[in-house]
Amino acid sequence: MKxxxxxxxxxxxxxxxxxxxxxxxxxxxxxPDKPVGRKQILTPPDVKVCAxxxxxxxxxxxxxxxxxxxxxxxxFAPDVVVVAAYGxxxxxxVLDVPKYGCVNIHGSLLPKYRGAAPIQQAVLNGDAVxxxxxxxxxxxxxxxxxxxxxxxxxxxxxxxxELFDRLSRLGGxxxxxxxxxxxxxxxxxxxxxxxxxxxxxxxxxxxxxxxxSKSSLEIHNQIRGLYSWPxxxxxxxxxxxxxxxxxxxKGSGRAGTVLxxxxxxxxxxxxxxxxxxxxxxxxxRMTAEAFxxxxxxxRGDTLL
Numbered sequence: 103m104k105x106x107x108x109x110x111x112x113x114x115x116x117x118x119x120x121x122x123x124x125x126x127x128x129x130x131x132x133x134p135d136k137p138v139g140r141k142q143i144l145t146p147p148d149v150k151v152c153a154x155x156x157x158x159x160x161x162x163x164x165x166x167x168x169x170x171x172x173x174x175x176x177x178f179a180p181d182v183v184v185v186a187a188y189g190x191x192x193x194x195x196v197l198d199v200p201k202y203g204c205v206n207i208h209g210s211l212l213p214k215y216r217g218a219a220p221i222q223q224a225v226l227n228g229d230a231v232x233x234x235x236x237x238x239x240x241x242x243x244x245x246x247x248x249x250x251x252x253x254x255x256x257x258x259x260x261x262x263x264e265l266f267d268r269l270s271r272l273g274g275x276x277x278x279x280x281x282x283x284x285x286x287x288x289x290x291x292x293x294x295x296x297x298x299x300x301x302x303x304x305x306x307x308x309x310x311x312x313x314x315s316k317s318s319l320e321i322h323n324q325i326r327g328l329y330s331w332p333x334x335x336x337x338x339x340x341x342x343x344x345x346x347x348x349x350x351x352k353g354s355g356r357a358g359t360v361l362x363x364x365x366x367x368x369x370x371x372x373x374x375x376x377x378x379x380x381x382x383x384x385x386x387r388m389t390a391e392a393f394x395x396x397x398x399x400x401r402g403d404t405l406l
Contacts, residue, residue: 103281104128106180106200107158112148113270114186117207120274121184122156125281128178129159131166133189167193175199182284184277185239194241202284204239207273209266211235211251213299216244221269222262223302226309226327228319231255232265234273236280238291245299247291250280259322259349263330310335314358314405318350318373325375333381337406339397344381351376360403366390368405 107118108131121127130153138145146154153160163171172195175183182202185192187209197204210220212235224232233253237246252272256265283289305328312321312334325334325348333344353361355369366377381387393399 103181106178106183108188109149109186110147110189111187114149115152116270116274117186117277118152120278127158129161131161134162166190166196206237206239207277208235209269213294215302217302218304219302221266222305222327225262226323228323234269234276236276249289252276261326261329307332312336315371318370318375321370321375322350339399342383347379348375348377358405360401363394363399
């Protein structure tokens with residue numbers, strides 16, 4: 103098949119690599135380069151870097167809602183447009199261009215977790231299973247007809263970052279199967295059950311502060327769900343720290359109380375949590391043991 107690929111972050115890279123091995127990827131559409139970091143260095147999206155490495159033409163229209171962008175797409179005459187975390191809403195005029203439509207790779211088992219943060223939301227909610235869905239796009243947000251799904255179990259201690267990587271690779275596998283089925287006419291699009299639909303919002307730093315009055319399970323899910331961005335936070339020994347890694351532990355006490363220092367175990371509203379790796383403001387990531395040794399942390403201290 104001749105296709106145009108639309109994607110931007112690293113989640114979309116494995117699928118592009120898989121597609122380029124099998125299909126004629128005429129062009130890649132991705133978001134414009136953006137300033138990154140304190141020095142605001144203009145940085146290309148991961149998908150652009152991948153496309154250039156593969157020798158594929160790269161297009162970066164600021165919006166797909168212009169006549170110029172539409173004509174640019176039409177010029178490639180794609181049989182299908184594959185979309186993965188592109189970051190733009192596609193208008194109907196774009197959706198109508200390819201013969202087989204626009205196929206989206208979505209990181210959840212639709213209709214569950216539509217929207218901006220399906221992978222993180224699954225971890226935050228403590229789900230045991232998630233997956234990838236391919237769907238025919240329509241003008242709604244993740245509301246199109248479902249083509250195929252693949253399930254994936256979520257590990258008890260798996261972070262969003264780890265799950266992100268596994269789902270991105272699974273998406274690469276699923277899109278190949280989906281395009282073959284579309285071309286052969288062996289897949290029947292299925293309407294989504296609107297009664298089962300759930301929506302996710304963008305993840306932001308307002309979710310970071312840990313409330314130790316919650317259960318150890320909720321806090322554990324928060325820590326792994328917000329890793330590797332924006333990362334859960336707590337106040338320890340009067341300092342704000344990022345909590346990179348933790349696990350549920352045995353113990354009980356007043357919420358937020360340090361039950362032991364080696365290992366660093368903190369009481370929750372129900373159960374306890376063992377903090378494994380953290381990062382004080384302005385410093386490098388370190389083990390909880392190294393932090394405790396350098397900050398005179400002791401049993402009975404309170405975390406906020």
